[in-house]
Amino acid sequence: MAGPTVALFATCVNDTMFPGTPDAVRRLLERLGCTVVFPRQQTCCGQMFTNTGYFDEAVPSVRTFVEAFDTFDYVVGPSGSCVGAVRHQHPMLARHAGDAGLERAVGELTPRVYDLSEFIVDVLGTVDVGAWFPHPVTYHPTCHSLRVAKVGDRPLRLLRAVEGIELRELPDAEQCCGFGGTFSLKNPDVSIAMATDKADHVVSTGAEFVVAGDNACLLNIGGVLGRRGDRARTIHLADVLVSTREQPTTASATTAGRAR
Amino acid sequence: MTTTNLGMPTRVRLTPAPPEGALIDSPPFPQAAIRELGKDTQRANLRHATHTIRTKRQRVVAELDHWQDLRSAGEAVKNRVARHLDTWLVQLEENLTRAGSTVHWARDAEEANRIIIDLIRATGSDEVVKVKSMATQEIDLNEALEEAGIAAWETDLAELIVQLGHDRPSHILVPAIHRNRTEVRDIFLEEMGRYGTPPPEGLDDDPGRLANAARAHLRDKFLRAKVAVSGANFAVAETGSLVVVESEGNGRMCLTLPQTLISVVGIEKVVPTFADLEVFLQLLPRSSTAERMNPYTTIWTGPTPGDGPQDVHVVLVDNGRTRALADPSGRAALRCIRCSACLNICPVFEKVGGHAYGSVYPGPIGAILNPQLRGVESAVDRSLPFASTLCGACDDVCPVKIPISDILVQQRHRIVEAKKAEAGRKPHLEPVLMKGGGWLMGDARRLALMQRAANVFGLVGGRTIGRIGNWPVPGLSRWLRARNVPMPPTASFRAQFDKTRGGQR
Ligand code: SF4
Numbered sequence: 119m120a121g122p123t124v125a126l127f128a129t130c131v132n133d134t135m136f137p138g139t140p141d142a143v144r145r146l147l148e149r150l151g152c153t154v155v156f157p158r159q160q161t162c163c164g165q166m167f168t169n170t171g172y173f174d175e176a177v178p179s180v181r182t183f184v185e186a187f188d189t190f191d192y193v194v195g196p197s198g199s200c201v202g203a204v205r206h207q208h209p210m211l212a213r214h215a216g217d218a219g220l221e222r223a224v225g226e227l228t229p230r231v232y233d234l235s236e237f238i239v240d241v242l243g244t245v246d247v248g249a250w251f252p253h254p255v256t257y258h259p260t261c262h263s264l265r266v267a268k269v270g271d272r273p274l275r276l277l278r279a280v281e282g283i284e285l286r287e288l289p290d291a292e293q294c295c296g297f298g299g300t301f302s303l304k305n306p307d308v309s310i311a312m313a314t315d316k317a318d319h320v321v322s323t324g325a326e327f328v329v330a331g332d333n334a335c336l337l338n339i340g341g342v343l344g345r346r347g348d349r350a351r352t353i354h355l356a357d358v359l360v361s362t363r364e365q366p367t368t369a370s371a372t373t374a375g376r377a378r
Numbered sequence: 379m380t381t382t383n384l385g386m387p388t389r390v391r392l393t394p395a396p397p398e399g400a401l402i403d404s405p406p407f408p409q410a411a412i413r414e415l416g417k418d419t420q421r422a423n424l425r426h427a428t429h430t431i432r433t434k435r436q437r438v439v440a441e442l443d444h445w446q447d448l449r450s451a452g453e454a455v456k457n458r459v460a461r462h463l464d465t466w467l468v469q470l471e472e473n474l475t476r477a478g479s480t481v482h483w484a485r486d487a488e489e490a491n492r493i494i495i496d497l498i499r500a501t502g503s504d505e506v507v508k509v510k511s512m513a514t515q516e517i518d519l520n521e522a523l524e525e526a527g528i529a530a531w532e533t534d535l536a537e538l539i540v541q542l543g544h545d546r547p548s549h550i551l552v553p554a555i556h557r558n559r560t561e562v563r564d565i566f567l568e569e570m571g572r573y574g575t576p577p578p579e580g581l582d583d584d585p586g587r588l589a590n591a592a593r594a595h596l597r598d599k600f601l602r603a604k605v606a607v608s609g610a611n612f613a614v615a616e617t618g619s620l621v622v623v624e625s626e627g628n629g630r631m632c633l634t635l636p637q638t639l640i641s642v643v644g645i646e647k648v649v650p651t652f653a654d655l656e657v658f659l660q661l662l663p664r665s666s667t668a669e670r671m672n673p674y675t676t677i678w679t680g681p682t683p684g685d686g687p688q689d690v691h692v693v694l695v696d697n698g699r700t701r702a703l704a705d706p707s708g709r710a711a712l713r714c715i716r717c718s719a720c721l722n723i724c725p726v727f728e729k730v731g732g733h734a735y736g737s738v739y740p741g742p743i744g745a746i747l748n749p750q751l752r753g754v755e756s757a758v759d760r761s762l763p764f765a766s767t768l769c770g771a772c773d774d775v776c777p778v779k780i781p782i783s784d785i786l787v788q789q790r791h792r793i794v795e796a797k798k799a800e801a802g803r804k805p806h807l808e809p810v811l812m813k814g815g816g817w818l819m820g821d822a823r824r825l826a827l828m829q830r831a832a833n834v835f836g837l838v839g840g841r842t843i844g845r846i847g848n849w850p851v852p853g854l855s856r857w858l859r860a861r862n863v864p865m866p867p868t869a870s871f872r873a874q875f876d877k878t879r880g881g882q883r
Contacts (some may be wrong), residue, residue: 170812292771301767
């Protein structure tokens, strides 16, 4: 059975800093029968600009996004935040640009943009991706996955189906980790206080890994864990789901693997 | 009594002096936040209080199957109000007048305060008892009255704690949320006797005994006062009725005992019909105190001969509200019913408390409302929309579905535009950086070039140090002083994909 062709939206942070994650998405989706392509014009969702108040500066990102992806039926990204920004903010930015053509293109494209967990559960119609990850983990739902992309419990359903995994509940799971993009630089003290709470909660579970659908949040949480020398590491959902007995994901391959 | 000396003849104050300086001159949020983060007791108090109320709210909201419908109804009523505010206000004025209330219009805080002072002076009284009211906090009525030689006594327990503590409210609903009961006891012992009935000997920090001390202290003020000042949670256009929702009964005392009642009401508080209250009297208590129903709801429609206040005044205040209404991207903030659910759920508020926001409206609602009501000229108002991670927790709890995160982003845009307009006159680095970033992301080839530079750094750094630690890089040390960052990889994803797959398109 030939699966659908998927355009991989790597996101600029993953593309630049965490190439292992989009690569895990590629391998995972290919294992599930999809054809994965990487449209080369893609750059960024622009939310770094939008959320700092720089709408004009975000518009080029909207244009490159449309150019890169408008011919595909399925655009899949491993980030609730970036996918959420595309779906929720690109229409507003296109309107801001006063470009009716862009607005129309954005309107047609955004319903075809999926977070990885949505694509697997809703489009491929499965929660068991044949993964094996024999570790105690805890799941941080990340604010934008939860409240902007609204992925719901899809990531948890995918994790529960992973063979060998032990899922531990994260206290105050839905509380923000304090990253908030440029918030972490504009209000570093508050951001650090929040990240410290999140790291403490992760540590309190005794889990080996904290899993999330967003590497930016994991960069923040993992930054504190790494600095403090805590045992817990961060790992992207895609890196868990791609792991099999034959090709297990190792701690050194994960985001925090490089931050300690 | 304390005295203030501002280089003028020393004047004896009638009421406890709040901290010096105007709120609008507060330091920007990031600086104020650092100051507040350093207060360990306050942090513990805030953490405990916000988590307790959050859990309770969640529980009572979950009881109602139609909670989301109620929110939508609240949103719809308030949108209807905003769409035809002029119509409702004229209708409200007519019906207030018909019921025997006297209506006054105030463009701003100064005008409102002047009207109220004149009304009180006309009664010959030199003191008032007050029902907890955000509108009077907003216009800084107490200090205006103090200067006019009129003593304003707060009668809400938490407002009393704040007033006696020479403090400022740090929360819309629980103004003394930053205090614990030991601190309250100390404040009562120190200050109460100076302004009326003293606390009983040997007062301890038992909540019941503290409340009794406050009750005794307030009792003679209630019985003595000839004038009360209140706000209103709702003003019903159809009937000319005002509504005050409260928990302690102090409001009921103020609203029924004195001869003269002056209510200060923001013009957005109007609701079209009496039936609309059905929606809000369900939304408000569950969202604010996490109660199914609040203990006291007082509704009055003008004076009733021989019963309660005979001289009833309503001051309708604009103070920036029509300016907010004029902005399509921000006007939804006027739907706010001041329940404070957004404060309680906010992880940033939990850390810093209300004093970091330089306004009587702190937390998420303050971050979107202040720049609209006060403008974006002051340093603090320019910083407030950035005092959020955009986590969206507030959006989910707001009983009138204000899209707080979206408005935060729109207000950030407004401030950025103001900064850009100052280009050449004031040095702003950020717009330059953002412009460069926008240019970089406008073309994948530019991004790829930047990535190659990062890869070289990662190649060298990866061999020598492995990760980026506490490096004193200007700007970046804000991140790095508590958080490691991995070295960039030796190849970006796009470069790897090229190698493995030959690229696409
Ligand atoms: S913005 Fe919404 S949640 Fe916040 S105080 Fe106002 S009504 Fe309540």
